Amino acid sequence: MIQDTVWAVSIVLMGLLAIVFAWVAAGADETLADYGPPIAAAYRLRTWLFAAAMIVLVAANYRSLEALPYVSRSSPPPAGPMQRVDVSAEQWAWTITPSSFSVGQTAEFHVSSKDVNHGFALYDPGMRIVAQTQAMPGYVNVLRYTFKEPGTYQVLCLEYCGVEHHDMKTEINVAAH
Ligand SMILES: [Cu+2]
Numbered sequence: 001m002i003q004d005t006v007w008a009v010s011i012v013l014m015g016l017l018a019i020v021f022a023w024v025a026a027g028a029d030e031t032l033a034d035y036g037p038p039i040a041a042a043y044r045l046r047t048w049l050f051a052a053a054m055i056v057l058v059a060a061n062y063r064s065l066e067a068l069p070y071v072s073r074s075s076p077p078p079a080g081p082m083q084r085v086d087v088s089a090e091q092w093a094w095t096i097t098p099s100s101f102s103v104g105q106t107a108e109f110h111v112s113s114k115d116v117n118h119g120f121a122l123y124d125p126g127m128r129i130v131a132q133t134q135a136m137p138g139y140v141n142v143l144r145y146t147f148k149e150p151g152t153y154q155v156l157c158l159e160y161c162g163v164e165h166h167d168m169k170t171e172i173n174v175a176a177h
Contacts, residue, residue: 080104080146087111087155089118089135092164094155102175106146113137118168119158125151132158150176 085107088095101107111120111133118135122145130153131145147153157168 080106082106082108082144085109087120087135088114089120089157089168090114091116091162092157092168094120094157094168094170096155096170096172099170100173100175101147102177103147103150104177105174106144109133109143109145111135111141111143112139116161117159118161121156121158122172123154123156125149125153127154134159147174150174 081104083098083101083105085099086095086097087109089111090113109120109122109131113135115137117137119132120135120141120143121132122130124130131143133141133143135141151174153172153174155170155172157165159165161168
């Protein structure tokens with residue numbers, strides 16, 4: 001019932017808004033006639049800025065996507081030993097098996113969730129994020145990471161998943177060798 005009312009009110013308001021838009025658009029030509037040259041100059045500048053932004057963004061994406069640690073069909077197998085790691089997320093905890101590694105070892109995380117979407121994020125001992133993927137119910141995301149330095153790594157949830165989301169964390173230990 002309330003849905004129908006909201007729907008009807010929305011339709012009326014959207015209709016009114018459309019009429020206002022049409023009215024403004026119809027009167028736009030005459031109002032703007034005096035400002036022709038400055039508008040043309042501004043549009044030319046905007047076109048150049050847009051082109052420059054596109055070049056920068058495409059280049060930045062190309063450079064940064066290369067470094068993503070995701071496993072793709074074309075990913076070569078890692079040089080060192082690889083350890084399969086099962087990661088299960090649930091409100092509000094991580095179960096990571098195994099959770100101890102050594103430097104040079106590559107972990108192949110198989111990440112899934114028992115309930116809602118969570119964000120699996122791996123932080124190195126300096127709390128710099130080094131790898132991340134989604135933990136989704138009914139789906140396994142595979143992520144490889146080669147541990148480069150010893151210490152205590154943190155796994156934090158990066159996707160808001162409920163009242164204790166902030167406390168959804170665990171540790172991974174990486175030994176020197
Ligand atoms: Cu969360």
